[in-house]
Amino acid sequence: MWNERYASEEYMYGTEPNAFLAEHAAMLKGPVLSLAEGEGRNAVFLASLGLEVLGVDSSDVGLDKAQALAGKKGVKIQTEVADLAEFEPQENHYAAVVSIFAHLPGSIRRRLYPLVEKSLKPGGIFLLEAYTEEQLPRKTGGPKDLDMLMSKAKIEQDFANYEPVLLRVLEREVQEGQLHTGLASVIQFIGRKKA
Template identity: 40%
Template sequence: MWNERFSKAGYLFGTEPAQFLVEHAGYLTAGAKVLAVADGEGRNSVFMAGLGLEVDAMDGSHVAIEKARALAMAREVTVNFQEADINKWEWPEDQYDLVVAIFIQFVGPAQRDEIFAGMKRTLKPGGVLMLHGYTPEQVALGTGGPANVENMYTDTMLTQAFADFDILELKSYQRHVDEGEGHCGTSALIDLVARKPV
């Protein structure tokens, strides 16, 4: 499905980074090692590489990765792109200073719990998770993301899921998003920034 979606001309979600990432650029320290989860066509990983981070980016679509490589080349940055099924990703322990997961709500609750556990494991002690997605209100808005309400995040759900982390920021809100044809219009969003205890 994702190869088919990404096979259209142009970039489905645009080539500029998510506004969430730009607004939280203070966490993007040059030299830090970061994993971009389900990075798609590379807009977020390429942005971070441009800031001097050491970026690993994984995605399940080889079509998306080809576009991501082209974007990295055009921006003259280096990203380690890896084609991988997120459900088979090994999440090596204590590897990353930062894990960035933006709009990864294509999985249901059972898979989501496994992915959250993996993201926690792969962060170094003191490392930071940056998670950005949709709340259930997004389903009615229909401006991006899946139509499955159970895939969405709430403040309560994320508070419980990351109760073992230090939550630095957690907020839900609505605003206009213009990120290619894939994310366009008034959107119900939620941000989480949390630190793994040392």
């Protein structure tokens, strides 16, 4: 499905970074792991700040576009084609992990997030923005599956071992390419791995 979605020459979610990520990027140090990186807009942005970034995605088509975008912007990123249902990040390696609209079924989250926690160095940052369950009836982006949408309760459960720096649910205008456009209900989370 994602290879089909990314097959167009156009960048489906645009080439600018996610606004929440850009707002808090100063908190991040490298190396950074970006989950479900897609066409590279966030990895390329982080690389432009001088951070080492690995973008992981199941779509080789998306990651090819990510590398093309990096070349166009004159930065280097690493990419890895991987199914997040099977991906195993390197332990105690990353200073930050970002998850921008990386909506996963609960069964995959329960497997992946503990591995991500192990991949973070002590004091490392996990930064996430996702659509909330309230987004389900809207036509402004996000999956049409309640299990894949997030809530405060899901965040608190999935990231119980982190020190919360920020956790909020809000409505905001999302303008990211043609597929994330309009007023949306989102959850934003920044957690620090306890030392």
